[in-house]
Amino acid sequence: MNASCEFSTYACAHPGVSMMVKHSRITFVTGIFLTAVLLVACSTAAVPDSQVDARPEVVLVESQPLNLPDLYDRVNPAVVNIQVRLSVMLDSNGDAEQPFGSAQGSGFLYDDLGHFVTNFHVVDGVDQISVVFSDGLILDGELIGSDPDSDLAVIRVDGIPSEIGPLPLADSSMSRVGDAVVAIGNPFGLQGTMTTGIISALGRTLPSQAVAIGGGHFNIPNVIQTDAAINPGNSGGPLLNLRGEVVGVNSAIASSDRQFSGVGYAVPSNTVARVIPELIQTGRFRHPYLGLAGVDVSPNIRDAMDLDPQQRGVLVMDVTENGPAFDAQVVGSSTEIEFDGRPMLIGGDIITRIDQQSVGDFDDLIAYLSESTIVGQKVELGLLRNGENISVEIVLGERPTSPN
Numbered sequence: 001m002n003a004s005c006e007f008s009t010y011a012c013a014h015p016g017v018s019m020m021v022k023h024s025r026i027t028f029v030t031g032i033f034l035t036a037v038l039l040v041a042c043s044t045a046a047v048p049d050s051q052v053d054a055r056p057e058v059v060l061v062e063s064q065p066l067n068l069p070d071l072y073d074r075v076n077p078a079v080v081n082i083q084v085r086l087s088v089m090l091d092s093n094g095d096a097e098q099p100f101g102s103a104q105g106s107g108f109l110y111d112d113l114g115h116f117v118t119n120f121h122v123v124d125g126v127d128q129i130s131v132v133f134s135d136g137l138i139l140d141g142e143l144i145g146s147d148p149d150s151d152l153a154v155i156r157v158d159g160i161p162s163e164i165g166p167l168p169l170a171d172s173s174m175s176r177v178g179d180a181v182v183a184i185g186n187p188f189g190l191q192g193t194m195t196t197g198i199i200s201a202l203g204r205t206l207p208s209q210a211v212a213i214g215g216g217h218f219n220i221p222n223v224i225q226t227d228a229a230i231n232p233g234n235s236g237g238p239l240l241n242l243r244g245e246v247v248g249v250n251s252a253i254a255s256s257d258r259q260f261s262g263v264g265y266a267v268p269s270n271t272v273a274r275v276i277p278e279l280i281q282t283g284r285f286r287h288p289y290l291g292l293a294g295v296d297v298s299p300n301i302r303d304a305m306d307l308d309p310q311q312r313g314v315l316v317m318d319v320t321e322n323g324p325a326f327d328a329q330v331v332g333s334s335t336e337i338e339f340d341g342r343p344m345l346i347g348g349d350i351i352t353r354i355d356q357q358s359v360g361d362f363d364d365l366i367a368y369l370s371e372s373t374i375v376g377q378k379v380e381l382g383l384l385r386n387g388e389n390i391s392v393e394i395v396l397g398e399r400p401t402s403p404n
């Protein structure tokens with residue numbers, strides 16, 4: 001049975017709204033080989049030589065689709081190769097492998113002030129950042145903000161050529177399965193590579209780079225799945241529609257060998273629009289937090305709790321002591337049953353609604369929290385408790401994470 005919480009976890013140990021999912025060899029390619037390939041190309045060779053209102057939050061340009069060569073000519077100058085220097089290279093166990101190393105990813109110009117968007121995992125823990133433009137110009141970059149929970153970061157570069165303009169953001173909520181998309185980036189260090197495909201699916205979840213207290217990882221919701229070829233080195237580069245608008249930031253692939261196999265993932269542009277201005281202004285983003293762990297209501301849970309055969313929602317498994325849900329007296333599960341030879345707790349509240357948004361599963365819950373709420377906001381949870389529908393108000397806290 002898949003457990004769900006507010007973070008995606010390999011062992012759902014921390015009660016902080018989580019989702020225990022099998023990540024089927026999602027690979028995040030940093031230089032560190034994880035269960036999932038973060039798309040950063042790594043090598044041990046030497047690296048070759050704020051203002052929030054600088055752009056609108058989301059731009060939806062009513063323009064005609066471009067042909068691919070014209071789209072490339074318009075967009076490619078704003079896409080950069082990000083080369084980083086690391087003082088310590090880590091192996092797959094997190095142990096020091098070499099005294100120094102290098103890696104590279106991608107990024108794109110976000111505004112007219114020299115802010116570039118990339119992935120958190122591209123720049124996490126690095127000592128030096130070099131930004132390589134399409135014409136070969138190399139400038140130093142400064143990390144000014146990062147967010148492991150969304151796997152996004154902002155680099156500032158001074159002195160960028162005046163003819164390079166920022167890429168507009170699309171409204172990713174308007175994306176549809178089957179939409180044509182283009183990925184531009186630097187797979188394996190091959191700068192300015194363009195690949196094409198479609199949006200294969202919407203509403204996926206990925207484990208973030210943020211480690212929850214007690215272990216496990218929080219989830220990034222509403223991730224876009226694409227079959228446009230992306231590979232190590234594409235991390236942080238844009239996934240674009242045919243109008244040249246960014247619909248997502250390429251971040252990971254599902255793979256058993258660190259090579260593209262037709263399933264790529266991009267952080268949606270609406271998350272970019274929400275997170276990046278805060279990173280520019282304060283260097284960090286505060287994620288709202290309920291403070292509970294739960295699982296999707298399954299047929300087995302419905303049978304065990306004598307629920308309606310059509311009942312959906314999230315069964316609360318545990319509540320973090322002194323957290324927001326605890327203060328609102330949300331009830332966790334305490335009755336132990338055996339399922340497939342394993343003990344399981346049932347009997348807690350079932351979350352069926354948050355504000356006016358119905359909750360069919362845990363993805364619905366974390367997507368609403370991520371896109372529609374802020375820390376300190378009061379939300380209303382609709383709960384099924386002992387066969388009765390009730391409502392409780394909760395003041396959202398700030399998501400805690402373990403120190404790196």
